[in-house]
Amino acid sequence: MQLDQFLTPPAETARRSGPHDRIVLSSRVRLARNLKDAAFPGWAKKPERIRVLELIQPAVASLPQMKDAFVAAMDQLTPLDKQILVERHLISREHAAKSAGSGLVLNRDESYCVMINEEDHLRMQALRPGLQLRQAWAAIDALDTELEARLPYAFSNDWGYLTACPTNLGTGIRVSAMLHLPGVVLAEQINPIIQSVNKLGLAVRGLYGEGTEALGNIFQVSNQMTLGESEAAIVERLEKVLAQIIEHEENAREVLLEKKPKVVYNHIGRAYGILANAHSISSKETMNLLSLLRLGVDLELFPDLDRALVDELFLITQPAHLQKMYSEKLSAEERDVLRADLLRERLKNVKRPVIRPPNGPTSAPNP
Numbered sequence: 001m002q003l004d005q006f007l008t009p010p011a012e013t014a015r016r017s018g019p020h021d022r023i024v025l026s027s028r029v030r031l032a033r034n035l036k037d038a039a040f041p042g043w044a045k046k047p048e049r050i051r052v053l054e055l056i057q058p059a060v061a062s063l064p065q066m067k068d069a070f071v072a073a074m075d076q077l078t079p080l081d082k083q084i085l086v087e088r089h090l091i092s093r094e095h096a097a098k099s100a101g102s103g104l105v106l107n108r109d110e111s112y113c114v115m116i117n118e119e120d121h122l123r124m125q126a127l128r129p130g131l132q133l134r135q136a137w138a139a140i141d142a143l144d145t146e147l148e149a150r151l152p153y154a155f156s157n158d159w160g161y162l163t164a165c166p167t168n169l170g171t172g173i174r175v176s177a178m179l180h181l182p183g184v185v186l187a188e189q190i191n192p193i194i195q196s197v198n199k200l201g202l203a204v205r206g207l208y209g210e211g212t213e214a215l216g217n218i219f220q221v222s223n224q225m226t227l228g229e230s231e232a233a234i235v236e237r238l239e240k241v242l243a244q245i246i247e248h249e250e251n252a253r254e255v256l257l258e259k260k261p262k263v264v265y266n267h268i269g270r271a272y273g274i275l276a277n278a279h280s281i282s283s284k285e286t287m288n289l290l291s292l293l294r295l296g297v298d299l300e301l302f303p304d305l306d307r308a309l310v311d312e313l314f315l316i317t318q319p320a321h322l323q324k325m326y327s328e329k330l331s332a333e334e335r336d337v338l339r340a341d342l343l344r345e346r347l348k349n350v351k352r353p354v355i356r357p358p359n360g361p362t363s364a365p366n367p
Contacts, residue, residue, distance in 0.1 A: 001070065003070065003072070003077065003081045003084070003085075004081075004084075004324060006070045006106070006108075007084070007088070007110070008109070008110055010312050010315045010316050010321065011308070011312050013088070013110075013311075013312075013315065014308040014309070014311035014312035014314075014315065015308045016129040017129055017130065018128060018129035018130020018131065018132050019130045019131045019132065020130055020131040020246055021129055021130035021131075022180075022298050023179055023180055023181070023245075023246050023249050023250070024130050024131040024177050024178070024179055024180075024242065024246065025129075025130075025177075025178040025179065025180055025218065026089070026127055026128065026129055026130070026177070026178045027127070027128045027129075027130065027131060027132045027133045027135075027136045027176075027177050027178075028089075028125055028126070028127050028128075028136060028174075028175075028176050028177070028178075029125065029126050029133065029136040029137045029139075029140045029173065029174070029175050029176075029235070030123060030124065030125040030140070030173070030174040030175075030176075031122070031123075031124050031125075031140055031144050031171075031172050031173055031174075032119075032120040032122065032123055032161070032163045032164075032168040032172035032173075032174070033120060033121065033122040033124070033144070033147075033148075033153055033154075033161055033163075033172060034120050034121045034122065034153065034154040034161070034162055034163060034164070035052060035055070035056070035121050035151060035152055035153065035154060036152050036153065036154040036155070037152070038051075038052055038121065038154075040119075040120065040121070040164040041101075041102070041117040041118065041119065041120065041121060041164070042119065042164055044101075044117075046100060046101055048101075049100070049101025049102065049117050050100065050101045052101075052116075052117060052121055053073065053101055053102065053103050053116050053117055055151070056116050056121060056122065056151065057071060057073075057103050057105060057116055059147065059150045059151055060105045060114045060116070060122075060124075060147065061105050062150075063143060063146055063147060064146075065107060065112055065139075065142075065143050065146075066105055066107050066112065066114075067107075067108070068107075068108050069105050069106055069107045069108065070104075070105070070106040071103070071104075071105050072103060072104060073100070073101075073102070073103040074095070074096075074098040074099055074100075074102040074103055074104070075099040075100045075102075079096075080320055080323055080324060082096035083096060083319070083320035084320045084321060084324060085104075086320075087315065087318045087319075087320050087321060088110070088315070089127070089178070090106060090110060090113045090127075091104060091113065091115055091118075092115065092118060092123070094118055094119065095115045095118040095123070098117065098118065101117055102115075102116060102117040102118065103115075103116045103117070104116060110127065111126060111127055111128065111139070112124070112125070112126055112127075112139070112140075112143060113125055113127070119163075119164045119165060120163055120164050120168070120172075122147075124140060124143060124144065124147070125140065126139040126140035126143070131177065131239075131242060131246075133175055133177065133235050133238060133239055133242075134235060134239070136175075137173075137175070137231060137232075137235050141231070159227070160172070160227065167224065167225075167226065168226050169226060169227050170226045170227030170228065171226045171227070171229070171230070171231050171234070172226060173223070173226055173231050173234060174222055174223065174226070175222060175223050175234055175235055175238050176220050176221060176222035176223075176238075177220070177221055177222075177238070177242055178218060178219070178220050179218065179219050179220075179221060179242075179245060179246075179249075180216070180217060180218055180291065180294065181217050181218075181219055181245070181249050182217040182291050182292060182294075182295045183248075183249045183250070183251075183252030183253040183256060183295070184248055184249055184252045185217045186252070186256055186263070186264070186267065187252040187255065187256055189248065189252060190219075193245065193248060194219075197221060197241060197245075200237075200241060201223070201224055201225055202221055202222065202223055202224060202238065202241060203221070203222050203223075203224050204219055204220070204221055205219070205220045205222070206218075206219070206220070213284075215284060215287040215288065216287035216288055216290060216291040216314065217288070217291040218287075218291070221238070221241065221242065221245065222238070223237070223238055253295070253298070253299065257299065264299070265301075265353065265355060267292050268292050268293070268295060268296040268299075268301060268353050269352070269353055270292075271289040271290075271291075271292035271293050271296070272293060272296070272302075272347075272350075272352060272353055274289055275289050275290065275293060275343050275347055276343070276344060276347045276348070276350065277344065278340045278343065278344070279337065279340050279341075279344075280333075280336045280337050280340050281336055281339055281340045281343065282332075282336055282339075283317065283318055283319055283335075283339070286313075286317045286339060286343070287314065287317075287318075290310055290313055290314050290317075293305075293310050294307060294310045294311070294314075296353050297310060300354075301353040301354050301355075302350060302351070302353055302354075303351075303354065304349070304350060304351055305350050309346065313342075313343065313346060316342070317339050317342065317343065319335060322335055322338060322339055322342070323335065325342075326338060
């Protein structure tokens with residue numbers, strides 16, 4: 001089966017919902033594992049990587065959670081397919097660069113994805129919409145337990161699970177949430193929040209993880225330490241920090257509307273105006289403006305606009321998804337034009353944002 005026939009359509013993906021999903025877009029728990037008596041992928045020769053892939057892939061695919069899964073070696077996927085998986089946050093950018101000897105197993109509803117021979121032999125992750133860290137941890141813990149009964153893991157009584165990078169040593173767990181934080185960004189509070197989170201031993205990264213930009217006011221918050229603390233304690237600690245960030249974002253939105261409503265209306269109105277009327281627009285600008293449009297939906301400034309449409313546009317306007325829609329190789333300039341055409345078409349029936357004057361009825365801007 002081809003990847004595009006397997007993946008959930010973007011419109012359905014955008015309708016997945018979960019707790020606090022106005023702000024928390026998704027939760028993820030990832031475990032790093034390696035096989036004993038086998039070289040780490042970065043040190044292994046190609047025949048060894050292929051041998052490990054042939055050992056691990058059928059074991060993962062046979063798990064009950066992976067019934068009817070998509071199973072592929074990375075050299076069987078096109079560069080476009082790999083980039084689509086990255087844009088959906090199903091695989092890492094590093095894994096997309098892999099070829100022979102690496103692979104993946106993705107379950108039907110995209111709630112589990114296992115990368116084989118990325119930095120470690122196994123990078124398995126559970127994904128859930130909204131704030132569901134405990135649910136994601138329970139899910140991946142159960143999958144890991146079943147897999148450990150089938151594969152010989154590299155484990156030390158002193159150090160825990162052995163990993164290619166020391167930062168994953170011990171539990172091998174990485175707990176993360178993807179947050180939409182336009183309020184604290186507009187209120188210029190994001191830098192103090194990042195500094196506070198870093199002091200708590202957590203990391204704040206951009207849209208696609210380490211070393212990437214926070215496009216669309218989307219940030220990833222995750223643990224940094226994996227050794228000397230239980231998985232449950234790591235999950236609980238991150239949950240507490242996320243609850244505080246959610247509160248900061250909600251408060252920032254309320255204060256901005258109360259004290260600087262014109263600033264809010266200006267940002268959201270300009271975003272709507274450009275998205276609904278542009279004839280050429282880059283992916284980066286689109287992400288940043290869609291973030292403001294999503295904020296407008298959350299603030300009830302677009303009564304006739306469904307947030308799911310905005311979330312769908314977040315996905316289908318990204319380069320690989322856009323390229324896939326038109327099935328021909330496009331230059332960056334051609335993509336910018338087609339992206340603008342798509343946005344104008346999808347937003348043509350969306351009316352301009354309403355204005356909510358203090359102590360007055362809701363009204364639309366004058367024509």
